[in-house]
Amino acid sequence: MENMQNLPKHIAIIMDGNRRWAKNNGLSTKEGHKAGSKNLENIARFCNQIGIKYLTVYAFSTENWKRSQEEVSTLMFILKANLDAMLKKMNTENIKIRVIGEKKGIQKDIQKKIDKLVEKTKNNTGLVLNIAFNYGGRAEIVHSVKKIATKIEKKEIKTEEITEDLISNMLYTAGQPEPDLLIRTSNELRTSNFLPWQLVYTEFYFSEKHWPEFNTQDLLVAIQEYQKRNRRFGGRPVGNHK
Numbered sequence: 001m002e003n004m005q006n007l008p009k010h011i012a013i014i015m016d017g018n019r020r021w022a023k024n025n026g027l028s029t030k031e032g033h034k035a036g037s038k039n040l041e042n043i044a045r046f047c048n049q050i051g052i053k054y055l056t057v058y059a060f061s062t063e064n065w066k067r068s069q070e071e072v073s074t075l076m077f078i079l080k081a082n083l084d085a086m087l088k089k090m091n092t093e094n095i096k097i098r099v100i101g102e103k104k105g106i107q108k109d110i111q112k113k114i115d116k117l118v119e120k121t122k123n124n125t126g127l128v129l130n131i132a133f134n135y136g137g138r139a140e141i142v143h144s145v146k147k148i149a150t151k152i153e154k155k156e157i158k159t160e161e162i163t164e165d166l167i168s169n170m171l172y173t174a175g176q177p178e179p180d181l182l183i184r185t186s187n188e189l190r191t192s193n194f195l196p197w198q199l200v201y202t203e204f205y206f207s208e209k210h211w212p213e214f215n216t217q218d219l220l221v222a223i224q225e226y227q228k229r230n231r232r233f234g235g236r237p238v239g240n241h242k
Contacts, residue, residue, distance in 0.1 A: 008180035017186030017210030035212035048127035062136035094126035100172035101135035144170035
């Protein structure tokens, strides 16, 4: 890729198509999810290498609990294995990992592994990898509103002091730039309750490839498409230069 100076600072990805990829290749759903998890490692490592500052991925939504018990159990099993692997691999890559979403309902052993991973990598200075797990965008906004309401009850702030910046600072992604580019794989053309507040001015890119087969070259193609666009932010075109 020629233009390595005009990279998006923050990329968000809806990693869709593990099951369809597995079915197309005569594999089990479990093998599809394992391949998808492996691909996340590859993409995160590549983003870190080329200078992307933030990567937020939709790993498990609050709606995913509605899937079959067998599939949810499989996902939890793979997650635990991946958390252990990430602790070894991502830390040596200088990647900082954060897990965003609701803690309620998560198994205690998984939460302990998450806490350990976040703590171990908190001082890393490379890519910030936000893993949205047990995440729902509307629930995140409700969570933010409740925090603001508590501050008003305690008389820490006044109602007239509520601003967009204040709400942004109450979200899970507080202190981070909003995504410049959203990628969704498997030819699905919706956001599925992912980062509804943060995506208001984000550029969208949809790929027909299923997530396990979406490789680093595909990511570069998405970035190149992003670089061609003029971002308006509700006003005049400003290009993609930061």
